[in-house]
Amino acid sequence: MSFVSLAFLLLFIVSYSACRLCKTRAQKHTVLLIASFVFYAYWDARFLLLLVLQTYISYILARKMERSATKRQAKRFMILGVSISLAILGFFKYFNFFIESFAQLFGIQSLGALNIILPVGISFYTFQALSYLIDVYKGKLKACDHFASISLYISFFPQLVAGPIVRASDFLPQLNEDRPMTRANLAEGFQIFLFGLIKKIVIADRLAVCVDAVFASPLSYSGFSILLAVIAYSMQIYCDFSGYSDMAIGVAKAFGYDLCKNFDMPYLSKNPSEFWQRWHISLSTWLRDYLYIPLGGNRKGKIRTKINLMFTMLLGGLWHGANWQMVFWGALHGGALIVHKTFREQSDLHGKHIQNGMLKQVVSAISVVGMYLFTCLCWIFFRATSFSDAITIITRIASGAAGIRYHYVFTFVFAGIIAIASAIGYNRNQGHGFYPLLDLSRFWSKVALIFAIILMLMFFYAGDTAFIYFQF
Secondary structure (H helix, E strand, O other): OOOOOHHHHHHHHHHHHHHHHOOOHHHHHHHHHHHHHHHHHOOOOHHHHHHHHHHHHHHHHHHHHHOOOOHHHHHHHHHHHHHHHHHHHHHHHHHHHHHHHHHHHOOOOOOOOOOOOOOOOHHHHHHHHHHHHHHHHOOOOOOOOOHHHHHHHHHOHHHOOOOOOOOHHHHHHHHOOOOOOOHHHHHHHHHHHHHHHHHHHHHHHHHHHHHHHHHHOHHHEOHHHHHHHHHHHHHHHHHHHHHHHHHHHHHHHHOOOOOOOOOOOHHHOOOHHHHHHHOOHHHHHHHHHHHHOOOOOOOOOHHHHHHHHHHHHHHHHHHHOOOHHHHHHHHHHHHHHHHHHHHHHHHHHHOOOOOOHHHHHHHHHHHHHHHHHHHHHHHHHHHOOOHHHHHHHHHHHHHOOOOEOOOOHHHHHHHHHHHHHHHHHHHHOOOOOOOOOOOOOOHHHHHHHHHHHHHHHHHOOOOOOOOHHHHO
């Protein structure tokens, strides 16, 4: 069930109304759990059983960890839980990839492939289950006494299929509180949802028209047209994914719950480290806390730190998709992080820092542009249908190849809108994004909101375009 559907609107109205009628916290949780199961089963009811099974395994093993007589015994239960979750994810998402890679490596003609359907959102809810198990093992969190609580945490429908990846330590305490469903929360949630909806159906879906055409046949288009399509894709994937996150945050807010921020104007980043502090924040912090730091982080010397960075980004790329293009995409970002870290180390070592204020601003502006161009280069490998197509795209852009001229007007329009919005956010919130929420108790605020809805209805793209991150 997509947020952009009548089915979801009906589900929200029914579940919201039912929650407002609930007298106790337990009743509200039951309604939300049923709504979450309906939301997920709408895609494929068979995989609802898989979601429930993985949740139940996490629930049982976390309780066994907490009741273990020794830390060693608790660790065994933690390892068992993590292994089962990763095995489920590995089978559904990576089985064919590893079989095909093994066959190619050893020159075997074919080992056969299974027609495995990828359960929607499995990468997201698996990471949530893993964080719960690990946090219980580390003593950061008490194991849930009731299955309904852990089940609602993992399957809460606003963020179930495309994030943000919510930490158990952030969400479970909210379930133990009386979270009000006030008009103020509904008004705020509606505006945040609308903000994300506009990003998705007005900007991302309309840009997809140009992006899909050019990436489907890169040899047909001129180098400049391909460059514009790459820029369009950078805006498309940002508005598509951050739009979903906004909608998820808005829906959760309407029910009285707070989800973590997932994007913070990433294209204003000056370097790779800053980019990953602003892009898909819930994933990057998850990888940092549950992979990079346990590997040793930056505590075991400079060489080990760089190895840890690269390994983390390689797995981050593999998380996005079971193919070597995604691994290479992760390697590009890992290499950039290593280069940046080395540059910072050398600058600190030799005390070479820019002191002049004006020069510092110029260098910052150049850094933002350079980082954006590097990100666009990486997006080519992320979006291209094959590695050879990605090389073709880069080659044709670099050579200024002749071909069909496709200068899609909305690329320029939306680039201008995003640039203006980013400048406003940068100036008004000290370089960070924010939701420009209106006080709906005022007449002109209501007029402005209605005007925004009318504009959205006038300019939205009517095609059926799924959210990009549903495939992960």
